[in-house]
Amino acid sequence: MANARALNGKIAVVTGAAQGLGRAIAARFVHEGAAVLLSDINDKKGQSAADTLEASGGRVAYVHCDVSKPEETAALMQAAVEIFGGLDIAVANAAVLDLTDFLEITPEDWERVLSVNLSGFFYTGQAAAREMVDRGTPGAIINMSSVNAVVAIPNAVAYGACKGGVQQLTKTMAIALAKHGIRVNAIGPGTIATEMAMQIAQDPAALRKIRQRTPMDRMGEPAEIASIAVFLASDQSSYVTGETIYADGGRLGLNYMMDVADQ
Ligand SMILES: NC(=O)c1ccc[n+]([C@@H]2O[C@H](COP(=O)([O-])OP(=O)(O)OC[C@H]3O[C@@H](n4cnc5c(N)ncnc54)[C@H](O)[C@@H]3O)[C@@H](O)[C@H]2O)c1
Numbered sequence: 001m002a003n004a005r006a007l008n009g010k011i012a013v014v015t016g017a018a019q020g021l022g023r024a025i026a027a028r029f030v031h032e033g034a035a036v037l038l039s040d041i042n043d044k045k046g047q048s049a050a051d052t053l054e055a056s057g058g059r060v061a062y063v064h065c066d067v068s069k070p071e072e073t074a075a076l077m078q079a080a081v082e083i084f085g086g087l088d089i090a091v092a093n094a095a096v097l098d099l100t101d102f103l104e105i106t107p108e109d110w111e112r113v114l115s116v117n118l119s120g121f122f123y124t125g126q127a128a129a130r131e132m133v134d135r136g137t138p139g140a141i142i143n144m145s146s147v148n149a150v151v152a153i154p155n156a157v158a159y160g161a162c163k164g165g166v167q168q169l170t171k172t173m174a175i176a177l178a179k180h181g182i183r184v185n186a187i188g189p190g191t192i193a194t195e196m197a198m199q200i201a202q203d204p205a206a207l208r209k210i211r212q213r214t215p216m217d218r219m220g221e222p223a224e225i226a227s228i229a230v231f232l233a234s235d236q237s238s239y240v241t242g243e244t245i246y247a248d249g250g251r252l253g254l255n256y257m258m259d260v261a262d263q
Contacts (some may be wrong), residue, residue: 006234008033011084013076015067015124016094018045020194021144024222025091025229030058032230035084039065039076040094059084067094067120073127081131088137089233090128092121093144095162097196099155110158117162118169125173129182138181140233143170145186147248163188167244174242183241185232190248192220216249 012029016022017038026036030053038053040046043064050062061083065076080087095117100109125141132139148156149163166186174184191197191210201207201219211217228245231237246252 005031005033006230006236007089010034010088010233011037011080011086012089012091012233013037013039013080013087013128014091014093015039015065015073015076015120016144017062018042018049020196021189021192021222021225022091022093023049024226025093026060027053028223028226028230029089029233030056030060032234034089034233035059037076037080037083038062041066067092067124068115070123070127073120073123074130076124077127077131081135086135086137087128087131087139089140089142090124091142091144091229091233092124092128093142094120094124095144095159095196097156097159097199099199100157101155102157105157113158114162117159118165121162121166121169125169125184129173129177129180132182133177133180139183140237141173141177141182141184142229142232143184143186145170145188145244147188147190147246147251149188149244150252170244171242178241183232183237185237185240185242186244187225187228187232188244188246188248189225190214190220190246190251192222192225194222213254214249214251215254218249220247220249 012034014022014026017026018040026038029036038050047062050060053060063079065072098113121143143166145166146163148160149167152160170186
């Protein structure tokens with residue numbers, strides 16, 4: 001079948017694409033026929049990810065973008081237009097994890113996390129939407145949320161507050177942008193095997209706790225999140241907006257602690 005790839009001819013931007021979920025999403029988008037502009041603050045890893053995808057035959061480029069700086073997110077979207085000729089899809093994915101106890105968090109730590117994990121999502125989404133509206137493009141914006149939007153980890157205070165904010169930001173953007181034909185949705189992963197998650201899961205006791213809270217008894221793989229991003233970016237989800245799709249191995253459905261062995 002001709003043009004069977006879900007994102008054929010589309011132009012996408014992914015933030016935080018040097019590794020982890022962003023990199024997996026960029027790779028899957030390329031596989032589905034999109035031209036992809038990867039961005040990150042880790043230029044060495046980001047450029048290397050783009051080079052690998054280009055070597056596999058993809059239309060890709062890399063630019064530096066610190067999402068906590070609105071002038072850089074605006075420049076990122078303009079770069080997509082300059083390099084590839086448009087902008088159809090934006091994935092706000094870049095985030096940081098801070099594991100400081102509630103009583104110890106400094107105002108500087110709090111502000112640093114919010115500037116990336118909440119303001120950065122707003123700046124990315126607004127810059128993308130402005131470019132899409134200016135160009136009359138019926139686009140798709142995807143925010144990377146988390147199960148931490150609705151359940152809490154005691155020492156991921158700012159992180160959880162931001163993910164709760166991203167959920168409401170997603171709904172608000174969806175309603176504000178519907179009249180422009182732009183859909184805005186979020187993905188809420190459970191624990192997915194990336195460098196970020198391994199900050200916690202490398203401790204065997206922590207991994208056991210994660211599995212105890214995960215009926216499917218395993219961490220997810222980045223590719224299992226990337227496939228949801230393809231769905232939300234493509235016309236397959238043409239009537240879906242303002243939603244968060246949770247991919248968590250059943251975690252949010254579990255209302256009491258059970259041992260892995262009991263499952
Ligand atoms: N891995 C998980 O278990 C998990 C679960 C739920 C949600 N998430 C979310 O998925 C997204 C990706 O997470 P990941 O696990 O791939 O993390 P990761 O730490 O492996 O990758 C994050 C990337 O973002 C980049 N980054 C950090 N600060 C940035 C900034 N200011 N501007 C631009 N880029 C920046 C990093 O350099 C890195 O390449 C995040 O939004 C995270 O909150 C991850």
